[in-house]
Amino acid sequence: MGADLVLAASIVLTAHIGISIHQVSHLGSLVWAPTGISLAALTLWGTRLWPGVALGVVITVLTFGFSLPVALIVAGCNTLEAFLGALLLRRLGFRPAMGRVYDVVILLGVAIVTTLFATMLVTETLVAIGVIEPETAPTFRAIVSWGHLSAILLVSPVMFTHVARKQLRDLERPNSLEPIAMCICIAATIVVVFGGWLPDWLPGSNTPYYVLPVLLWTAVRFGPRYASLASLVTCGMALLYASLERGPFMTLTDLQSFIWLSSITTLTIAALAFDRLCAVRRRSAILHSALDAIVTTDEAGRLVELNPAAEQLFGLHEPDVLGKDLAPFVIPPGEDERHRSLRAYLHENDETIIGKRLRAQAMRSNGTQFPAEIAITRLVDQGEVLVVGFVRDRTPEVLAERALLRAQDDLERKVDERTALLVATNRELEDSETLMREAEELAQLGSFELDLRSRVAKFSYELYRILGRDPRAPQLTFQEAMELVEPGDRGRVRAVADHAVKQRSELGLQIRVMRADRSLRTLQVQGRVLVDDEGRPTRIVGCAQDVTDRVRAEEWSKRFFDLVESSEDAIIGFTLAGTIESWNAAAAKLFGLSASAAIGAPSTILVPENQARVLEDTIRRVAGGQRIAHHELVHRRQDGTEFDAWVTTSAIIDPEGHVVGISEVLRDLTPMKRVEQELRTSLREKDALLREVHHRVKNNLQVISSLLRLQVAAQPNEASKQSLLDSQSRIQSMALVHELLYQSKDFAHLEIG
Incomplete structure (x- = not known):
């Protein structure tokens, strides 16, 4: 507000001064200073001061005796003139210091345009409201235009340049x-x-x-x-x-x-x-x-000017050599051609050195020489031909070039070494990759990577082979990879993966996959979730091992274990040193000793002391590869009671054919012995009874034979006698057969005569 009032006061004061000095009309003087002040103020301090311009013009016009409408019209036109002029000057790059011809031209052009526009507008408006007669309008327009233009050319530059005086x-x-x-x-x-x-x-x-x-x-x-x-x-x-x-x-x-x-x-x-x-x-x-030396001479080679860099480079003081031939001071002795007149040298070599870079030896004031790079140009200043030389000391560059050559040699040597090392490393890497692939193939172990953002699955060569797929095939999506999993395992796979991603933890599970040939394989999968710098999961990496054979072996092992555990015979495993290492339920029942107590104990706890050597010898012979026939051996229970056992001892052989342990199958013969004893007693009793039966049969047959003999003697008829004799012979034959049968030990086969 204060700036607006100061501006308004300046306008009123200068307007009255101008009118008092030279008034050419009721609304203007030969130099209307308020126009120049308004334009400069709005340009320098911003168009926000336009209220001050309007206020000053209104007060000025009112003090000249005009009505308020006329004052407002004139104020509006003058304010618009200053406002537009300030905008144009700023837009066109006007500098208040007015240090360029461009600034003067821009100021003059803007003054003409805005003044003509404003004076035409105010004149036509005043004519329209009857303040000015139409026939006097051209004269009024010309007077006002000249006054405004004169003020802009006289007053505005003073304000512009004094505000920009720091520049x-x-x-x-x-x-x-x-x-x-x-x-x-x-x-x-x-x-x-x-x-x-x-x-x-x-x-x-x-x-x-x-x-x-x-x-x-x-x-x-x-x-x-x-x-x-x-x-x-x-x-x-x-x-x-x-x-x-x-x-x-x-x-x-x-x-x-x-x-x-x-x-x-x-x-x-x-x-x-x-x-x-x-x-x-x-x-x-x-x-x-300038960092480079700049030497200026005339055509005769006489020094005109040296810059400080040239004085320092050549060790010269400009006042001492000014106007003298420069060549003896800067050209080493012995180079006669370069000691000739610079005029002749330039004339003869004009096309070869002007505007080009030359390399030559230069000399300092103390006589030392140095490699220099020289660029020479020729210019005309006020009719005088001057030769300007730009000289740069190439000593650091030469040293750098030498160092660069050494560095290049070292670099080439190191490159050769690194190349050889790289070739060897590549070869080792290829060998390592081959070994890795072979190791993966032997271990049936493949790796994988699941990108959680792109949902793409990457498999290693071995994993492709395990899955029965072509490694050159396009990468699988996560959904395509899931389709390889047995349908019954897919839900469990998704649940484990989601939990691992949520917890940023490791995962491990066993899954079944369907190969391309429709065969099922069992894979043991281990992996972990990788996260970015912000902790967001990005990938799941891990490995998958084909454990189909192991799973089958475990299943067979479990079946064998169940078979051993369910066997009624005691099955015991020994190490080659004779230590118990396996013990089934039947053995625990037979010996009254638990597996935890038996495993790790020596084999001699199973037999009486007098049979220990026999058992140790049997184990040693079987471990040595001998075959031992089934045999009986007395064993001893935990409570000290002894029993006869039917023993089958055999070697445990690994796939390479090595004996790795001893197995022993025992069957308690006590019940069998008891039955055998009972059978023997029964057989003795039956044998005695059979002998008695045979004896009685023999006696009866003898009695019958004797009776027939008596009948033969009593028969008068020969035919009857012969018939009785035949019967007697048959009875004797039966007695003979019975005697043979009685005396024979094998009733299944009987030899007769």
């Missing part, structure tokens, strides 16, 4: 006596020219343009800030003298033309001088900050 301070000369002399000359010139003190014999003594040399001097020597100030003072004094009806201005047009030409010329020359001064300063800064 101009280093390039101006405010601390010398020259500014004082300039001020005196400007004042004297204004008094002489505008006061009519020029002598009549001087050509154009009635022209105001004799002040231009002083303005141009200010522009060239002091830059845009002082040039704009000098132009404002000069044109202001011209207005003052014109208002007093003095000076060389015959008409108002002469005064306006002078203001325009002097201000534009002064600002343009100041921008050119400032730009050239900046270029000189940049060139000087480049020369002094």
Whole structure:
């Protein structure tokens, strides 16, 4: 708010000053300063100050005796003019320092466009409301336009350059006596020219343009800030003298033309001088900050300029060699061709050295030589041909090249070594891969990787072989991999995998898979879940081993164990040293000794002391590969009772044919012995009874034979006698057969005569 009020006050004050000095209409002066102040203020401090512009113009117009509507119309047009001008200047890259001709041209162009637009708008509006007569409108428009343009060219540059003075301070000369002399000359010139003190014999003594040399001097020597100030003072004094009806201005047009030409010329020359001064300063800064030596000579080879890097490189002091032939100072002796005149050398070798890089030996002031890289260019400065050489010390580069060559040799040697090592490593890697594949094949172990993001399963070669699939086939998806699992195991696989992923833990399970040939294989799967840096699971990696044979062996082992455990015979396993290592339930029942107590005990606890040597000898012979026939051996129970046992001792042989243990099958003969004894007793009794029967049969047959003999003697008839004799013979035959049968030990076979 404070800035708006200050701006409004400035507009009111400068408007009244302008009207008081030179009023050309009721609403303007020859230089309408508020326009220049408004444009500069909105450009420098932002368009947000437009209320201050509007307020100042409204107050100014009201103080001139116009109505409020007229004041608002004029204020709106002037504010719009300043607002649009500020926007255009900012958009077009205008710099307030006005150190470029571009800035002067942009300011002039924006001033013309915005002024013509605003004056046309305000004129037409005032004509429409009857404030201005239509026939006076062109004159009013011209007067207002000239006043606004003059203010922008005189007042705005002063504000721009003084606000941006920090950018101009280093390039101006405010601390010398020259500014004082300039001020005196400007004042004297204004008094002489505008006061009519020029002598009549001087050509154009009635022209105001004799002040231009002083303005141009200010522009060239002091830059845009002082040039704009000098132009404002000069044109202001011209207005003052014109208002007093003095000076060389015959008409108002002469005064306006002078203001325009002097201000534009002064600002343009100041921008050119400032730009050239900046270029000189940049060139000087480049020369002094350049790392390479820069040597400038004329065509004759005489030194014109050395930069600090050249002084340091050659060990020379510029004042000592300035204007002298440079060749003896920088070219080593003995190189006659290079000692010739630089003019002749350049003339003869113009196409070979100008604009190209040369490599040669150079010399310092102390006589030491060094390798240098030289680039030579030729330029014309104010009609004088100059030769500029850029010299760079190549000593670090040469040393670096030598070091690089050594490094290259070392690198090539190391590359050869590493190549040989790499070849050997690749060979070892191939061998390792081959061994790994063979090991996996022997162990029937394959690896896998499940990508949880892409849902792709990767299998190793051996796992493909276990599954009966082609390793060159496309990778399987997770769903395709699950289809290889036996349907009854799929739910369990998903549950275990989901639990492992959720807990970020390891997993292990046994599954059945269907091979391509429709055969079932049992796999033991072990794996773990891998996570990324944020702890999110990304993959499941692990291995799968074909345990089909082991599972079958375990099943057969379990069946064999059940068979052994359910056997009624005692089955005992011994080590080759005779230590008990297996003990079935029948053995525990037979000996009254539990398996935990028996296993690990010596075999001699199973027999009486007098039979221990027999058992040890049997075990030793079987371990040595001998076959032992079934035999009986007395054994002893835990309670000390002895019993006869039918023993079968055999060797336990591994797949390689080695004896790894002894097995013994025992059957208690006590019940059998008891039955055998009973049978023997029964047989003895039956034998005695049979002998008695045989004896009685024999006696009976003898009695019958005797009776028949008596009957033969009593028979008178020969036929009857013969019949009785035949019967007697038959009876005797039967007695003989019975005797043979009685005396025979084998009733199944009987030999007769």
